[in-house]
Amino acid sequence: MPKLENHIFLISADAELYTLLKSTCSYAHWTVFERGRGAIELLFNNPPDLLIVDSRMPDLQGMELIRIFKSENVYRQVPVVICLDREEVAAGPDLAAIEVDDFLVKPLDVDESRLRLELIMARASWELDANPLTKLPGNTSIIHKIQDMLDRKLEFALAYADLDNFKSFNDKYGFSRGDEVLMMTARVIVNTIRAFAGMESFVGHVGGDDFVFIVPPDKAESVCAMLVQNFDSIVPNFYDPQDLKQGGIHSSTRDGRASFFPLMAISIAVIFNRNGELTHYGEASEKAMNLKSVAKKEPGSSYVLDRRQPSG
Template sequence: MNQPASDSLFSRRQRAFLLSADPELAEMFGSLWPPETMELTVFERGRGAIEFLFNEPPDLLVVDNRLDDISGKEIAGLVKSENVYRQLPVVMVLDEGDMGEPWDWNQVEVDDFLVRPFTADEARDRVNLTLCRAMRALDANPLSKLPGNTSIIQRIQTLIDAGEDFALAYCDLDHFKSFNDKYGFSRGDEVLMMSARVIVNTIRGLGGVKSFVGHVGGDDFVYIVPPDKAEESAKRVIEAFDSIVPHFYDEKDRLQGFIRSTDRQGNERTFPLMAVSIAVVLNLDGRLKHYGEASAIAMGLKKKAKENPQSSYVLDQRQD
């Protein structure tokens, strides 16, 4: 058997409920992960687990369709009918005989299934995949669908721990709030979607490089590229952004080059058209030890970039 899931797969210990009266299934699942990675609680009857499930919801629910008192389909329906628990991943264990007719997976609200007979390796990897898929879906930014803060932090720390050289760019839209206040959230969301596409397409256009793009939230984005692509990518993002963003303004505002809106103190003032500030942190020769260092460095660089009223980037020029 391959090595069990390690702590690096999940950021904290997971809690799983197994609803099954099959002792062999319980023994198999109990052997798949070390206790510090997965805490498994077994219930032999489905209805007896429901109260525990809603009072102390686990991170994962595995339901055996062989339960005598309630079907796996019913258990999944009960869980997914509660909005609070809709994100709880559910895996159903079926028998070959259950697969005689096609299942209507729109009606059976499970996230994956296992069909007996299956190996311990298969069960472990399918469950790990289900948990990772659920975490990615929950973390994804609902507007841009890009990976969110949890995934961003995990990716940065993974690269740091692996000792890889990389450039981490933080992109912040300048004067976005004033645009949002004047034109409304709908047009503001269009700008955010445009910004996400600009960054994704720019990084993809570099060709053949290991990269990552994430959406921290609001008007903050990040991307990761090799260090030798840091400056080129920043220039390309700025060029594309500056060529597109004026078209989101009404003609009068676009021609005059500014808008009138309200500042954070409630005073009306003029604001220039939106720009993008990019702070690029370089991790070379293992100089970073924790993702928090990258964030702290980027804040200082971003402040410097924002001193320029136009779109600009600042590269990390620290020396060891």
């Protein structure tokens, strides 16, 4: 799914290579540099969506340029493609060492190159946005998905879910056991939703213990009920026996007061987009956040559906 405004940066002294590449992605915005050295500053100040580097350049070696670029963490997510000729491929260069994402072999085949470049850019966007723990789509994808559905005036139910008492669990058992719970929660949400809504659903992981999912409106209530049931039945497995026995975690606050945190629970708030009522992502998420504070007030796992009828 290439965007129109994709910015592709090519570093090559080979005019023919440029003409050919440009014909594969003519809709993108192209910047071409004939020399490696001059390109670096611009590249650092204005990183593109895709960087293509010709390995044969008069001044700086293509490999060396890529190494400089990729060794900085802030540029690592930019996909980089190197163009090699047959001779160079035969020499068996160590491409993994410079962390290049892919390569093209000269002379290029136009159709093959187009497919390859589109795929490289799409893959970079999936990988960049995925939550590093659960590998579910992250914030950028969530916002795109919701805004896209709003723009198309689709009817859907949008749910925000988070965990109660997750922090106290993390504090007592440590981050890696907290991560186990998040992995479990992600699996429970994904599978419960698929069982009801099949593939017309979407699950995203905002971060921490915050998750988002989208299902058809008529499935929302049964999904929530099943989600609560599944979560509540599985979460005790993650506690130590003594805490399980007493039904939660005893801990003391900073000022020394004792407090008790019951077993973790899941709170879900669901809003509906009916008759194209909502127009903007921000509006949808604010509505859901307000509703979630209602769900949070209930002790234990619970869900709240926004029953308000659209005005007018």
